[in-house]
Amino acid sequence: MSIQEGVIKYRLHHRKQDIPVDIDIEAIERWRARFHEMGLIAQDPRRYDGHDFGNISQRCPRHDAPLAFLVSGSQTAHLPHMDARGYALVTHFDIEENRLDAIGATPPSSEALTHAVIYENDATANAAIHIHDPLPWQRAEALGLPITDPRVAYGTVAMANEMKRIMTSGLTPECVMAMGGHEDGIIAWGKDLPSVASALSRYHDQAKQLPA
Numbered sequence: 509m510s511i512q513e514g515v516i517k518y519r520l521h522h523r524k525q526d527i528p529v530d531i532d533i534e535a536i537e538r539w540r541a542r543f544h545e546m547g548l549i550a551q552d553p554r555r556y557d558g559h560d561f562g563n564i565s566q567r568c569p570r571h572d573a574p575l576a577f578l579v580s581g582s583q584t585a586h587l588p589h590m591d592a593r594g595y596a597l598v599t600h601f602d603i604e605e606n607r608l609d610a611i612g613a614t615p616p617s618s619e620a621l622t623h624a625v626i627y628e629n630d631a632t633a634n635a636a637i638h639i640h641d642p643l644p645w646q647r648a649e650a651l652g653l654p655i656t657d658p659r660v661a662y663g664t665v666a667m668a669n670e671m672k673r674i675m676t677s678g679l680t681p682e683c684v685m686a687m688g689g690h691e692d693g694i695i696a697w698g699k700d701l702p703s704v705a706s707a708l709s710r711y712h713d714q715a716k717q718l719p720a
């Protein structure tokens with residue numbers, strides 16, 4: 509199975525400059541650090557050829573960019589702590605055209621297009637977290653989690669469309685899904701970071717209780 513975490517597949521227009529100083533990264537960084545500590549947004553030389561995995565985002569509308577969101581930077585998941593330079597602000601995107609505009613000292617996560625799908629299709633979503641958690645991924649069916657088509661590769665327009673299909677079909681009342689073609693990949697979204705984090709930990713706990 510091809511993982512290719514960390515390989516940016518969309519067309520990126522990235523301006524390497526600091527994100528605006530009025531953007532507060534305190535909350536998103538606190539949650540990112542917590543998931544890093546749990547090994548869910550991290551790097552492990554024994555997994556996925558040592559690529560960084562997992563990422564986090566928060567809606568961040570700007571006057572000239574109403575759908576803007578803040579997202580952890582590409583190849584940053586191995587960092588236990590980071591400042592604003594570890595984040596990118598995605599200002600504009602076009603999913604069908606596979607294009608994304610961003611500013612930041614670091615380019616946005618390779619999975620930023622997946623986060624864009626969420627903000628475009630769910631007006632109530634203000635945060636999204638993508639983790640790699642083997643247990644709920646392996647037991648997704650038993651947990652009743654919707655699963656993206658395993659033939660669809662991560663970070664592609666096809667994955668974006670697949671997510672959109674599931675999100676708009678009413679199959680995700682809990683706003684959590686498993687990414688079928690992306691080993692251990694789970695993505696969740698919701699009204700704020702704490703509610704997304706609690707949905708992820710609920711599924712992790714439920715998966716642990718299921719018979720192996």
Ligand SMILES: [Zn+2]
Pocket residue numbers: 513561562619638639640662690693
């Ligand atoms: Zn991933």
